Amino acid sequence: xxxxxxxxxxxxxxxxxxxxxxxxxxxxxxxxxxxxxxxxxxxxxxxxxxxxxxxxxxxxxxxxxxxxxxxxxxxxxxxxxxxxxxxxxxxxxxxxxxxxxxxxxxxxxxxxxxxxxxxxxxxxxxxxxxxxxxxxxxxxxxxxxxxxxxxxxxxxxxxxxxxxxxxxxxxxxxxxxxxxxxxxxxx
Amino acid sequence: xxxxxxxxxxxxxxxxxxxxxxxxxxxxxxxxxxxxxxxxxxxxxxxxxxxxxxxxxxxxxxxxxxxxxxxxxxxxxxxxxxxxxxxxxxxxxxxxxxxxxxxxxxxxxxxxxxxxxxxxxxxxxxxxxxxxxxxxxxxxxxxxxxxxxxxxxxxxxxxxxxxxxxxxxxxxxxxxxxx
Numbered sequence: 001x002x003x004x005x006x007x008x009x010x011x012x013x014x015x016x017x018x019x020x021x022x023x024x025x026x027x028x029x030x031x032x033x034x035x036x037x038x039x040x041x042x043x044x045x046x047x048x049x050x051x052x053x054x055x056x057x058x059x060x061x062x063x064x065x066x067x068x069x070x071x072x073x074x075x076x077x078x079x080x081x082x083x084x085x086x087x088x089x090x091x092x093x094x095x096x097x098x099x100x101x102x103x104x105x106x107x108x109x110x111x112x113x114x115x116x117x118x119x120x121x122x123x124x125x126x127x128x129x130x131x132x133x134x135x136x137x138x139x140x141x142x143x144x145x146x147x148x149x150x151x152x153x154x155x156x157x158x159x160x161x162x163x164x165x166x167x168x169x170x171x172x173x174x175x176x177x178x179x180x181x182x183x184x185x186x187x
Numbered sequence: 188x189x190x191x192x193x194x195x196x197x198x199x200x201x202x203x204x205x206x207x208x209x210x211x212x213x214x215x216x217x218x219x220x221x222x223x224x225x226x227x228x229x230x231x232x233x234x235x236x237x238x239x240x241x242x243x244x245x246x247x248x249x250x251x252x253x254x255x256x257x258x259x260x261x262x263x264x265x266x267x268x269x270x271x272x273x274x275x276x277x278x279x280x281x282x283x284x285x286x287x288x289x290x291x292x293x294x295x296x297x298x299x300x301x302x303x304x305x306x307x308x309x310x311x312x313x314x315x316x317x318x319x320x321x322x323x324x325x326x327x328x329x330x331x332x333x334x335x336x337x338x339x340x341x342x343x344x345x346x347x348x349x350x351x352x353x354x355x356x357x358x359x360x361x362x363x364x365x366x
Contacts, residue, residue, distance in 0.1 A: 058247065089251050092244070145311055
């Protein structure tokens with residue numbers, strides 16, 4: 001069990017270029033396929049770790065690994081997620097110092113980068129469905145977040161805190177409204 | 188001397204890990220100013236190489252940078268130690284949150300907060316995608332690869348890793364062989 005957790009995170013860690021957001025759909029696909037986590041749990045993981053310090057890959061793997069198999073699971077997942085990049089960097093800096101300049105290597109990555117965009121789009125669509133993006137309030141939150149991060153450079157931690165606050169405010173507002181309605185219909 | 192440098196490096200990467208909110212690109216600036224300009228541990232050219240390598244290799248940029256700097260200055264064992272340092276604090280915090288999360292998951296407060304964070308995450312991912320799109324679309328071939336890989340992911344349900352490898356292979360054919 002621990003070995004298969006390690007193996008899954010290692011495999012995804014080894015093959016995903018483009019950082020945490022490109023890793024997510026691959027991880028989600030792999031973990032749900034093996035019935036280790038549900039789509040819901042993956043989304044919770046992604047939502048939560050966004051507000052924490054550290055690379056998304058590290059915090060995401062910790063959370064997902066813990067949900068699967070407690071503290072040993074978290075350790076196996078993080079080790080699996082980080083080990084490929086340590087090995088690759090050590091190999092590059094010690095042996096293949098010139099490889100990154102090689103025309104074929106550059107061409108490979110030039111081809112892979114647009115695919116990273118597709119992966120992220122796929123991830124965004126899949127998560128948007130789960131986040132009930134068709135509701136106006138949710139769509140507005142997503143758009144506001146996009147604008148704040150992309151155009152205004154607001155730090156992620158602040159955006160996440162703001163979104164949590166918006167969720168709590170909307171929730172309390174809805175509860176108040178329901179209370180009012182309940183009183184109205186009782187009379 | 189080496190021990191002194193090693194302890195300084197470890198302390199720096201512990202701090203960098205603890206402060207790295209918002210992913211790789213957000214802490215790039217902090218790493219650069221500290222590693223290159225304040226401490227002079229690596230040159231600006233080396234730093235640009237780390238970024239290029241990090242973009243083209245698997246793994247988070249912060250992890251790649253810590254491994255690279257540790258190796259460059261003090262060899263492979265230091266590289267592993269600096270990498271452990273940058274991961275340590277985020278790991279402990281995420282673990283604490285995971286443990287606590289199971290207890291607070293069902294609280295109304297937590298549910299409301301998550302109902303706000305979930306849609307926001309969609310915006311964050313879209314922004315990250317645009318950031319990568321900025322450096323991905325240089326010609327019609329890259330747009331073609333994007334359309335094809337999107338089709339394979341959404342319609343054919345092909346595995347993401349296979350899509351990445353196929354696109355990379357297409358890149359070699361298009362950019363290195365044909366053009």
